[in-house]
Amino acid sequence: MKLPPNTHRFIEEAGAITAFTSRFFREAFRPRYEWNAFLNQCYIIGYKSLPLVGLTGFIMGLVLTMQLRPSLIDYGVESELPAMVGIAIIREIGPVITALIFAGKIGSSIGAELGSMKVTEQIDAMEVSGTNPFKYLVVTRVLATTLMLPILVLLGDAISLYGAYLGVNIKSTTSFHLYFTQVFDNLSFGDVVPAFVKSYFFGFAVGIIGCFKGFNSSKGTEGVGKSANSAVVVGSLLVFILDLIAVQVTDLLGLN
Amino acid sequence: MNGNENKEVVLLIRNLYKSFGSNKVLNGFNLALKKGENLAVLGKSGSGKSVLIKCIIGLLYPDEGEITVLGQSIQSLNQDELDHLRVKIGFLFQSNALYDSMTVRENLEFPLRRHWMEVNNTKAHELVMEALENVGLADTVNKMPAELSGGMRKRIALARTLILQPEIILYDEPTTGLDPITSKEISELMNHLQKKYNTSSIIISHDMNCIQRTSDRMILLIDGVAYKEGSFDELKGSDDPVIQPYFE
Structure with a gap:
């Protein structure tokens, strides 16, 4: 049976991504380890993404609080606002919004950078200079995205909760201490740990897709644009798919 | 002949x-x-x-x-x-293949440090300057590739090819x-x-x-x-x- 072209292309791409991912695991644990390049990527990917993640987190916290308040007033549970906002931010909004922003900023940048290096023969030049380009470019970036995203999620959550605190205080007065007591008293192990763990998977997905698209870029500058674009689209889509899987897994484990 | x-x-x-x-x-x-x-x-x-x-x-x-x-x-x-x-074996690429994110010095040092891991900073500097002087572009050492003309980029690429002699x-x-x-x-x-x-x-x-x-x-x-x-x-x-x- 002949498969429709789009299905055939999808299966081919999924197979190529799987092969690329298995190569990552083979190369990552074999010396030579590229510590300097890895630390440099952690700085670029982690530290330089912080302002954007912080700003979006702050706005999301503030807006979410302001949007939730009228509904809670209707049900007469306005006092539960910090608890509800806290759970929403820690469980879902923080990790997913941070991962999507991360896919937009870092996924596209990795796709475009590696794509441009590929079409201008810089990756070949690296190879003839005694460097394994997969290790130097891909392994370092994927490890950096995997390790930096959870840290960004933690910081983003903290800033978002502060934004929510300001949101709570727009139409009422709640002390900083009371607000955070209400937030943390209503958080459980099942709220915090799965959200933190899934952000490692989000980081890995964004990194591996960005690198895959860039590393396999072709057709000159047009190919670079496509690599950057599809790195964001596929990376963001994977974040949602992983989120769906994560919620099913935590449900099965009885953590919901 | x-x-x-x-x-x-x-x-x-x-x-x-x-x-x-x-x-x-x-x-x-x-x-x-x-x-x-x-x-x-x-x-x-x-x-x-x-x-x-x-x-x-x-x-x-x-x-x-x-x-x-x-x-x-x-x-x-x-x-x-x-x-x-x-x-x-030196390889001069058609597109020069200079690393966009590195300065001219870093571009030339890259093959040196990857192939000869023991090279110290003084020796690396000497070799970089010698290679750049060979192609008449010693004053570009701290520039980025994007700041150079096509001919200059080709010369820098040639210097990088030659640095390992x-x-x-x-x-x-x-x-x-x-x-x-x-x-x-x-x-x-x-x-x-x-x-x-x-x-x-x-x-x-x-x-x-x-x-x-x-x-x-x-x-x-x-x-x-x-x-x-x-x-x-x-x-x-x-x-x-x-x-x-x-x-x-």
Whole structure:
């Protein structure tokens, strides 16, 4: 049976991504380890993404609080606002919004950078200079995205909760201490740990897709644009798919 | 003639085959490069010239045939041995392949530090400055590649190729995209550096002026085989209707 072209292309791409991912695991644990390049990527990917993640987190916290308040007033549970906002931010909004922003900023940048290096023969030049380009470019970036995203999620959550605190205080007065007591008293192990763990998977997905698209870029500058674009689209889509899987897994484990 | 007849062969290719799908690019290609010789390979775009030198440096693997570089068969080497051999082979890329995110100094230091991990900062600085002085661009050491003109980028790429003092240099279209004056300067620089370091070179090109200025001998690559070889003047004087269009 002949498969429709789009299905055939999808299966081919999924197979190529799987092969690329298995190569990552083979190369990552074999010396030579590229510590300097890895630390440099952690700085670029982690530290330089912080302002954007912080700003979006702050706005999301503030807006979410302001949007939730009228509904809670209707049900007469306005006092539960910090608890509800806290759970929403820690469980879902923080990790997913941070991962999507991360896919937009870092996924596209990795796709475009590696794509441009590929079409201008810089990756070949690296190879003839005694460097394994997969290790130097891909392994370092994927490890950096995997390790930096959870840290960004933690910081983003903290800033978002502060934004929510300001949101709570727009139409009422709640002390900083009371607000955070209400937030943390209503958080459980099942709220915090799965959200933190899934952000490692989000980081890995964004990194591996960005690198895959860039590393396999072709057709000159047009190919670079496509690599950057599809790195964001596929990376963001994977974040949602992983989120769906994560919620099913935590449900099965009885953590919901 | 060039006086290379009795010199040792530093690079030997026998019956090289390479295909991409149904497209047979190299179809039993043969070549012998002697020490100190500049050998040009001429062919139409898409004739397999770049594939040939990428097979020599191990960026592509041939389907069949044998490539022997400085007495070592490329196909039989493991990755470490190949990296070790690559120190002795310089490769000037058609697009220069300078790392956009690095300064000129970092670009030149990259192969040094990757191949010679023990090189200290003083020695690295000396080698970088020597390589830049060789190409007349010592003042660009702290610039980014994007700040340089096309001709300057080509010179920097040449300096990076030379920094490990290779015995063989592979030039992939060294003058493509350059104006005639800059092309002439690059050709003269290639000759100057070849004399200074006594390197052997394979020059892939379809720029007849560059080939005429730089090559001792040339091979015409047609349909994946070495169709004809000889000096520039011999091939130019040929009455073969297949060869004549290349010199018109």
